[in-house]
Amino acid sequence: MDDGTLSDDDTLSRVRRFNRTVTRRIGALGEDYLGTGRPLGEARLLFEIGKDGATVRDLRERLALDSGYLSRMLRALEAQKLITTGRDPDDGRVRRVTLAARGKRAWAMLDRRSKDMAASLLEPLSPAQRERLLAAMTEIERLFRASAVTIEVVDPFGQESEDCLRAYYTELQERFDEGFDPQSYLAARPDDLVPPSGWLLVARLDGVPIGCGALKIGGSGYGEIKRMWVAKSARGIGVAQRLLDALEKQARQAGVQVVQLDTNRKLVEARGLYARNGYREIPAYNTNPYADHWFEKRLTGSDT
Amino acid sequence: MDDGTLSDDDTLSRVRRFNRTVTRRIGALGEDYLGTGRPLGEARLLFEIGKDGATVRDLRERLALDSGYLSRMLRALEAQKLITTGRDPDDGRVRRVTLAARGKRAWAMLDRRSKDMAASLLEPLSPAQRERLLAAMTEIERLFRASAVTIEVVDPFGQESEDCLRAYYTELQERFDEGFDPQSYLAARPDDLVPPSGWLLVARLDGVPIGCGALKIGGSGYGEIKRMWVAKSARGIGVAQRLLDALEKQARQAGVQVVQLDTNRKLVEARGLYARNGYREIPAYNTNPYADHWFEKRLTGSDT
DNA sequence: CCTTTTGCCTGACTAAAGTCAGATAAAAGA
DNA sequence: TCTTTTATCTGACTTTAGTCAGGCAAAAGG
DSSP, X not given: OOOSTTTOHHHHHHHHHHHHHHHHHHHHHXXXXXXXXXXXXXXXXXXXXXXXXXXXXXXXXXXXXXXXXXXXHHHHHHHTTSEEEEEOSSOTTSEEEEEOHHHHHXXXXXXXXXXXXXXXXXXXXXXXXXXXXXXXXXXXXXXXXXXXXXXXXXXXXXXXXXXXXXXXXXXXXXXXXXXXXGGGSOOOOGGGGSTTSEEEEEEXXXXXXXXXXXXXXXXXXXXXXXXXXXXXXXXXXXXXXXXXXXXXXXXXXXXXXXXXXXXXXXXXXXXXXXXXXXXXXXXXXXXXXXXXXXXXXXXXXXXX | OOOSXXXXXXXXXXXXXXXXXXXXXXXXHHHHHHTTSSOHHHHHHHHHHOTTOEEHHHHHHHHTXXXXXXXXXXXXXXXXXXXXXXXXXXXXXXXXXXXXXXXXXXXXXXXHHHHXXXXXXXXXXXXXXXXXXXXXXXXXXXXXXXXXXXXXEEOTTSHHHHHHHHXXXXXXXXXXXXXXXXXGSOOOOGGGGSTTSEEEEEEEETTEEEEEEEEEEOSTTEEEEEEEEEOGGGTTSSHHHHHHHHHHHHHHHTTOOEEEEEEOTTOHHHHHHHHHTTOXXXXXXXXXXXXXXXXXXXXXXXXX
8 A cells, every 4th residue: 555656745745836836827827818808718618619619518518517607608708799609400409609700800819819828938948948848748748648547347238348349349450460350259248248257447538438458257267358459549658557457456356366368469569568567478278360379477466 | 030949830739738738637626626615715825824824914925815805815714713813923014824723624634635636646657657747747847937037127226136146246155266255356336237338137037036147338349247147046947048148139239249258267057158158268358356267259140 | 203104904896607496499218 | 199308598696706995003214
């Protein structure tokens, strides 16, 4: 439990300090936002509607606003002739909001201000400093994304499971030399992934599935890892590692002593991941036509 | 004017994206702040009062609040028995605010939440990722600080001028082998630094002077740079470079063709700065007892 | 000692932000 | 078809955040 790094007070205060610094800096910009003479709420709303317009439902979700409140603000914007609203052609309940000419101008002004603000942050810096700032920003964003990834057990019959599986198969199809035919593949059936005989984990970023991994319990202390997949857009931030950790933890809890898995020679990153995590290559333990390598790992004392 | 880097749309959108990402992440914390059931303003105030208490004047300054508004909030906290107030022993006009027992508990809770939040950001990351996150945060803070530094012409008879000069002299005293005695030093007199016969520039960070530099106009196209100083706490973020740039710009505008300056052998960074900026070492042009090196630079076509 | 200045407080406002309980109409489901 | 759900709107509120004009007392300056 005592993690050393996490309980380190200094580390935490570093993070808190960063928050303070950045909020102050960005708070100052927020005021600039207001510099348009419009209340912040309206400005944000206007900005969020964007050039292409949006549905009210979408806005409500994106800005996390009370539906009544949003409706009122929209009407205020309408009264100022900044937006026009109309029914959504596909669903008569949904309203579509579009920027009117004045609204487009207001939007452009907000956009300009936002750019100016960003520029004013860079302006006093030397080219070298700018480069370092951008690099650090990119790094922070990546790591914030990484930190926002959650892993959860899901129903293998659910929608998300299906979406992940389809994405997984599509990827295999693209990458395998021999192509990929789900029919001939030794897939785990959804029934095999219902606890306690198996688990399907999904990794999400902002609610959207971006990876999965499954554990199938076999006989006499054996377990098999299947369906390891991470969306291209979310690679390089340690999602696969976390999925693997979670699966192994789950396996341990289920009394599994040896975890096995197979993989294709084209999936190099996967092989690297398994090697890093102490998986040893073993002879084929199944006849999966798409498998070129078979691995196993003996799980030792629980470490959590 | 066309800077290339600054007008680069991609660079700006990078910055804006960072702002969005971070605000969202930190906005989520703001709500956590609220998770205490207290309005944000009160929570911030309570937090700012801190374990040691604070004077009302201090709070007003730190949180940039209207004095009436602050007073009202304090009264609200008092009504909730979170704080107690009393006169400042040194100045009967000033009021001191101290956390009462309940206030201390509330404060501890806010502190806990803030820590938890920071921890929850780190928790999903691997040790290597954590390290990189902290490094990037430190870098961003440094560069934000750098970007927040402003440079302005000030009155050489003013308070800030005096403060800077004293700090400058103290530093010289510490660093020169031979010590430093202002009396025997060939200082620029304040009168020499009043435009248009001279300029005194002060660099500020959050309103606090952290550096200065002066330009003294001599005869026949000559100018001399004096009083170059940057506070220890603000070194390594390019303040001296910016001061030098500003002084040279000022010199150009004043028709100066050659800038001269002297410096002591112990001020190595300064010598490096001048060398980097095209200053050539020349024979002694004065009899300053503390000078070991004399430099000059011929200013060419204006570049701004 | 008298005038200013400083620090804090009060009263009287306002605007922004947000909540909540229905009402209404379209779409989906049984 | 009838019910239920979903998407939005309206009206009636509250809370938060903030401004501004004085007012009073302590301290500082002359």
